[in-house]
Amino acid sequence: MAILTVPKVLREKLGDEGVEALITLLNEAAHHERNNLLGILEERFERRVADEGARLDKRIAEEATRQEVLLAETEKRLDHRITEEVTRLEVLLAETEKRLDQRIAGEVARLEALLAETEKRLDHRITEEVARLEVLLAETEKRLDQRIAGEVARLDKRITEEAAKVDNRITEEVAGLRQQIAAVDNRITSEMARMGERMAGMRADLIRWMFIFWVGQLGTLIAILFAFFR
Template sequence: MSVITIPRVIRERLGDDASDAFATLINDIDIGARKDAIAIAEERFERRLVEEAGKLRLELRTEIGKVNERITLEIGKVNERITEEVGKLRVELLLEIEKLRSELSVKIENSSKENIKWMFLFWIGQIAAMVAIIKYFVIK
């Protein structure tokens, strides 16, 4: 705060009390003017701050929209790639299953042939044993 001095000529004309009152009045006017200037500056600052915050929000929304679009595109690409890979795996699995089926069929067929061979050998052995038993009891 600045100190106001009243020139001697004015002081002599007004007197000491009036000069002091005049200085107080000028100081009060100065303080009021400063308060008004600060209030106006605060209002301007707040208005500018609100405007800039609005611009920033708009920019942020725009950027978020762009990011969301990019994310959506990337998710679409990933989904396509997953679908493609799943299709490839499905084909590979079907081929592998068919291969295992054919191998299993061959093994079952070979196993059946082997079982039939041993069944015939068992039957021949049983017939030979029955013939031997019948000969033993009939010939005696």
């Protein structure tokens, strides 16, 4: 650490150069002492660290040995305990299996008996239901036969009525068609008469025009012959 101030009395005694030299000397001495102190502290620290490391290594080795011994003993005890537990569980499992087999056998016998009783009751109930359904089916069939017979009779009556209506309508339609046919025949007859009259007129006109045509042709021919022989 540098010296910043010097007492006034000492400065007056030594002068400025002496003060500067004194300050430099003191700084160098302080620096040297600090280096020596740091070296000593560093050596002590390294020695202490080495001692502590050796003690820790020794303690770690002792603890590792002790833990290994303890682990071996614990493993041995656990193996023995596991063997005992496995044996006990095997015995318990055998007893449990035996009890379960007995219980299963009892339950199977009980269920078989219950199943037989249930099957017997169901057979009886099915027989009763079949008989009831057969009776109901017979009654339903009888009612349906009666209803079908009634519907057939009603339909026969309705068909007869509809057939009579259709016959009447056909008769009326035939009479109407006959009247229409007679009217058409009369119309055709009148049209044929008119066509005959028109054809007679056309025939007379055709004969007249043919006569005029041939007379003209004959006159032309006579004129040509007359001109030729003249």
